[in-house]
Amino acid sequence: MMHMRILYYCHGDKDRKTLHALQQKLPEHHIDAWPDCDNRPEVEAAIVWQPPAEFFDDLINLKHVLSIAAGVDHLLDHPGLPDNVDLVRLTDAGMAQPMAEFVLYGALHAQRRMCELRQAQGAKQWRHDLTPYIADSFRVGLLGAGELGHAAAKRLADNHYPVSCWSRSKKLLPGIQHYAGAAGLDEMLPTVQALVCLLPLTRETHGIINASLLSKLPKNAFIINPGRGDHVDETALLEALNSNHISGALLDVFHEEPLPESHPFWTHPNVIVSPHLAGPTSVSHAVDQIAESLAILSNDGKPAGLVNRQLGY
Ligand code: NAP
Numbered sequence: 184m185m186h187m188r189i190l191y192y193c194h195g196d197k198d199r200k201t202l203h204a205l206q207q208k209l210p211e212h213h214i215d216a217w218p219d220c221d222n223r224p225e226v227e228a229a230i231v232w233q234p235p236a237e238f239f240d241d242l243i244n245l246k247h248v249l250s251i252a253a254g255v256d257h258l259l260d261h262p263g264l265p266d267n268v269d270l271v272r273l274t275d276a277g278m279a280q281p282m283a284e285f286v287l288y289g290a291l292h293a294q295r296r297m298c299e300l301r302q303a304q305g306a307k308q309w310r311h312d313l314t315p316y317i318a319d320s321f322r323v324g325l326l327g328a329g330e331l332g333h334a335a336a337k338r339l340a341d342n343h344y345p346v347s348c349w350s351r352s353k354k355l356l357p358g359i360q361h362y363a364g365a366a367g368l369d370e371m372l373p374t375v376q377a378l379v380c381l382l383p384l385t386r387e388t389h390g391i392i393n394a395s396l397l398s399k400l401p402k403n404a405f406i407i408n409p410g411r412g413d414h415v416d417e418t419a420l421l422e423a424l425n426s427n428h429i430s431g432a433l434l435d436v437f438h439e440e441p442l443p444e445s446h447p448f449w450t451h452p453n454v455i456v457s458p459h460l461a462g463p464t465s466v467s468h469a470v471d472q473i474a475e476s477l478a479i480l481s482n483d484g485k486p487a488g489l490v491n492r493q494l495g496y
Pocket residue numbers: 253254255273274275278326327328329330331332349350351352353364381382383384385387388409410411435436459460461462463496
């Protein structure tokens with residue numbers, strides 16, 4: 184592979200570890216850690232997670248931007264991202280299995296009626312009437328059937344939950360009820376007891392979990408959101424929780440992260456707050472995938488995870 188100059192956006196201890204792993208994996212390339220780079224016009228590739236506003240300044244020969252994350256919403260919104268560069272995201276890279284666990288945990292929590300049991304415990308009430316719902320008739324619906332949605336759907340189905348998925352394009356997924364398009368979403372929502380969001384954040388999916396969508400779910404449905412905070416209208420979700428239309432929510436992502444101390448989610452009895460850890464990036468998997476993507480890109484190929492900038496994912 185041709186020698187390439189690469190700029191890495193690095194902050195914090197974990198990112199130093201990633202930088203070190205990248206330098207070990209790609210000894211043929213020169214990798215600078217931003218802001219230390221003495222020849223920015225020579226940089227051809229950038230490896231980043233949430234780079235600062237001035238990151239792309241003077242990178243006049245930049246060809247490839249590789250995100251150390253599955254979502255690229257923050258990069259597509261970056262005012263400095265040049266129009267003509269390839270943008271590549273991580274696909275799975277060790278995230279799919281922990282993400283599937285997170286979703287399975289949420290489904291178990293809802294199906295075993297843990298929100299109600301916790302409240303009963305708070306009041307020292309022996310609620311023998313709170314019989315769990317039966318797993319094989321507790322349908323879980325997923326918004327998004329990509330790398331992570333598909334892995335979560337399989338994990339749920341392996342645990343006897345009936346599963347439905349909704350995505351942009353039609354799919355044939357063995358054992359899973361599939362829906363597409365606006366009409367498909369309306370058809371799916373009333374049939375699911377728990378709804379999971381594993382969509383990318385795009386113009387079309389921003390605020391998708393709003394009052395209208397929540398009203399189409401059956402009473403007592405449970406929300407699991409490990410997608411992005413901006414998928415959810417947080418005010419509408421709180422109203423649906425407070426009116427007992429929605430029984431509870433397991434949330435990993437928020438409009439503002441870290442979640443501000445004054446946010447009502449922290450103290451809501453039926454909300455579980457998780458600090459954006461549903462599908463953590465595995466450094467070794469991420470570095471392997473970035474190395475493979477760079478090799479494909481430098482041969483003018485199209486790596487897995489090449490983002491369609493029109494669609495926004
Ligand atoms: P992906 O492989 O790109 O899958 C995205 C899925 O969403 C696809 O099935 C796609 O449909 C569907 N979709 C996109 N736009 C849609 C629309 N307008 N209407 C209906 N369906 C639509 O993405 P992924 O790797 O599974 O990741 C999903 C998201 O998870 C990421 O973008 C990120 O926001 C989030 N994430 C969170 C964490 C965490 O720790 N909390 C970690 C990793 C990722 P098609 O199949 O038809 O294209």
